[in-house]
Amino acid sequence: MGADKERELDGKVALITGAGGCIGRSTAAVLARRGARIVAVDHPAADLSALSAALPSGVKPILIEADVTAEEDVRRYVASALAEAGRIDIFFNNAGIEGPQAAIADYPVRDFRRVLDVNVVGVFMGLQAVLPEMVRQGSGSIINASSIAGMIGATNMAGYIASKHAVLGLTRVAALEGAAAGVRVNSVHPGFIESRMLSDIAVRLGSEASALAETVPARRLGTPEEVANAVAFLASDDSSYMNGASLVLDGGVTVG
Numbered sequence: 001m002g003a004d005k006e007r008e009l010d011g012k013v014a015l016i017t018g019a020g021g022c023i024g025r026s027t028a029a030v031l032a033r034r035g036a037r038i039v040a041v042d043h044p045a046a047d048l049s050a051l052s053a054a055l056p057s058g059v060k061p062i063l064i065e066a067d068v069t070a071e072e073d074v075r076r077y078v079a080s081a082l083a084e085a086g087r088i089d090i091f092f093n094n095a096g097i098e099g100p101q102a103a104i105a106d107y108p109v110r111d112f113r114r115v116l117d118v119n120v121v122g123v124f125m126g127l128q129a130v131l132p133e134m135v136r137q138g139s140g141s142i143i144n145a146s147s148i149a150g151m152i153g154a155t156n157m158a159g160y161i162a163s164k165h166a167v168l169g170l171t172r173v174a175a176l177e178g179a180a181a182g183v184r185v186n187s188v189h190p191g192f193i194e195s196r197m198l199s200d201i202a203v204r205l206g207s208e209a210s211a212l213a214e215t216v217p218a219r220r221l222g223t224p225e226e227v228a229n230a231v232a233f234l235a236s237d238d239s240s241y242m243n244g245a246s247l248v249l250d251g252g253v254t255v256g
């Protein structure tokens with residue numbers, strides 16, 4: 001990290017959903033290193049021990065157990081963040097699931113609804129709770145976790161692909177609704193990232209993550225830290241004129 005990036009987020013409060021996952025905890029670590037106070041939200045069933053280990057020593061996040069698909073939990077995690085940290089400057093709306101791999105003909109409707117519930121309704125309710133606070137504050141940066149699955153299609157992933165396209169749409173609406181108040185809303189679109197989610201998808205496709213890397217123009221997977229750095233950029237004033245933008249980090253997958 002360049003010296004100019006050190007502590008650039010001093011005094012800011014960053015609320016992160018799915019903070020116990022690969023990308024969430026890496027982002028928590030990068031934002032904390034740049035000075036932000038971390039409010040970490042994850043499902044009650046999630047193991048947050050890796051999050052604590054990833055953070056710089058001495059950094060104590062505010063931990064909140066919440067299910068992003070439960071409206072009362074969403075209201076509670078935002079109210080708790082405001083009560084305990086006083087404000088929310090950065091919101092990484094990141095919790096998500098991949099769902100099953102199956103052709104549309106075989107994709108269980110129950111699973112389709114579940115993927116949309118977490119990845120779309122969860123993101124929507126997070127926006128619904130956080131955006132008015134930031135508008136009232138007159139500042140804030142929201143980063144929604146989409147994917148290259150929000151820009152292109154792929155077989156056997158109808159739920160995930162539909163959900164991540166919906167996140168792109170929600171981002172554009174929220175960006176317009178917050179713009180006049182000085183609130184920015186952008187989305188990140190990671191490609192194949194070294195992570196539990198990618199390994200599991202690869203296994204279910206009868207492949208492995210290293211084989212997927214061969215299909216990437218850059219001939220490698222991305223790292224959670226590379227996603228975290230992009231989120232930190234969108235969170236910071238370096239991106240002050242970016243609003244409603246889709247930031248793709250995919251080693252060139254979607255440009256070929």
Ligand SMILES: NC(=O)c1ccc[n+]([C@@H]2O[C@H](COP(=O)([O-])OP(=O)(O)OC[C@H]3O[C@@H](n4cnc5c(N)ncnc54)[C@H](O)[C@@H]3O)[C@@H](O)[C@H]2O)c1
Nearest residue numbers: 018020021022023043046067068095096147190193195197
């Ligand atoms: N890993 C990748 O290659 C990749 C690529 C593109 C986009 N993404 C997106 O990035 C985000 C993070 O992915 P990741 O790789 O860190 O996955 P992950 O599975 O490691 O982390 C996701 C986190 O979300 C949490 N979560 C799931 N359902 C929840 C719920 N109902 N309530 C609260 N928390 C819940 C999980 O407990 C987990 O900690 C996701 O939205 C994912 O779709 C990931």
